[in-house]
Amino acid sequence: MSLHEKDTIRENLDDDVYASIDLTVSMPKYQFPQEEQDPRCAFSVVRDELMLDGNSRQNLATFCQTWAEPEVHELMDLCMDKNMVDKDEYPQTAEIEARCVHMLADLWNSPAGANTIGCSTTGSSEAAMLGGMAMKRHWEAQRKAAGKPIDKPNLVTGPVQVCWHKFARYWDIELREIPMDKDRMLMTPDEVLKRCDENTIGVVPTLGVTFTCQYEPVKEVAEALDRLQAESGLDVRMHVDGASGGFLAPFCAPDLEWDFRIPRVKSINTSGHKFGLSPLGVGWIVWRDPADLPEELIFWVNYLGGNMRDIGLNFSRPGGQVVCQYYNFLRLGKEGYRKIHEACYDTAQYIAEQIDEIGLFDVIYNGQMDAGIPALCWKMKDGTDPGFSLYDLADRLRTRGWQVPAYSLPAHLDDLPVQRILVRHGVSRDLGTLLVADIKRAIEYFEKHPVQNSMTAKDASGFHH
Structure with a gap:
């Protein structure tokens, strides 16, 4: 096509999605829109908002599955x-x-x-x-x-x-x-x-x-x-x-x-x-x-x-x-489920050992296979005052994308905060190692920058079931 003929079809060209007129203004948020939009533009707006959610693979608060095979x-x-x-x-x-x-x-x-x-x-x-x-x-x-x-x-x-x-x-x-x-x-x-x-x-x-x-x-x-x-x-x-x-x-x-x-x-x-x-x-x-x-x-x-x-x-x-x-x-059978879950238990026990070695925490449950689910739960050691609370630690870990909830227990232990990690399919040993490194890095941060007013259950974000 000759260069001088390009203007004759310009109105039929698709603009780059972020250069389009539709995305030069803010999309409606609380009122029902009057006009339809190009599907690429509407999709881009919604997709971009989803980027602000946490990374579900780093959400160690949830019990729910966050990874699936492509066939699923x-x-x-x-x-x-x-x-x-x-x-x-x-x-x-x-x-x-x-x-x-x-x-x-x-x-x-x-x-x-x-x-x-x-x-x-x-x-x-x-x-x-x-x-x-x-x-x-x-x-x-x-x-x-x-x-x-x-x-x-x-x-x-x-x-x-x-x-x-x-x-x-x-x-x-x-x-x-x-x-x-x-x-x-x-x-x-x-x-x-x-x-x-x-x-x-x-x-x-x-x-x-x-x-x-x-x-x-x-x-x-x-x-x-x-x-x-x-x-x-x-x-x-x-x-x-x-x-x-x-x-x-x-x-x-x-x-x-x-x-x-x-x-x-x-x-x-x-x-x-x-x-x-x-x-x-x-x-x-x-x-x-x-x-x-x-x-x-x-x-x-x-x-x-x-x-x-x-x-x-x-x-x-x-x-x-x-x-x-x-x-x-059909895909897994008893053999496949056992392999997957045993790997999760192994990772939970590994993380529990690493948490215990830090010396500040008492592990309440360490991921023992016949005693509970692949997870671990810990509290501060009695009489220990490291200069931060478990709520502070949970908040600091969020700067690296980790969601590791700290929360108070029900009655009559509602004055005892604990912290918990769920090890689901997709939480690998390597991922667990990175998490432990970030926990240690957070503790080092608090040593250099003491917390003036530690967070409490009222200040902390709620955890998810």
């Missing part, structure tokens, strides 16, 4: 239009969900694994609430049959994640949460028995407590409840919150009895997007036997093209995460 990304693209609730339109996605439920029932040693009942959810919080609702309805049915009132239900737990506080508040249930003690940070059988009575709808031990990352003693609690029933006739059901541990213990601590091998355990929830290695957000709830899910919690929907069973608090939700969960089951 491709499956998510293929499933963008699949609605999990529409089982008639997407029957194969529904079949994949059912397979995952049966595989989890088998993994958790359900005696009815081939015909058990369960479903996917938007996360372990929704799954936990479904398990809680089933316990409540079962308790109500027994009370009504005996002619007794149902106006004062209670639920016994150890130190729990906020979803159980929500469940108790939303469904008018007294939450009897066992407070922490200096020498006891978890649920114990004795503390459970102190709080159980005829109005207890169930007991919920956690396999991976949010605050310290440790497993609560499910079998020991169940045995205590067995003795209680033998002595008093009081039959208290159990639901295990396996949000994290449900995808860890079967592979890395297979001899630990916490699941449906214990007859008193009637349901288990877990999070597929945590140590199940699926993208955000998918959870799972499985009942020991179909009879353990009250019929009134099952809905039958016939206006989507067929008469379909629906269990859940949500209705429409994406199917991609469920499909990716199935991919992980």
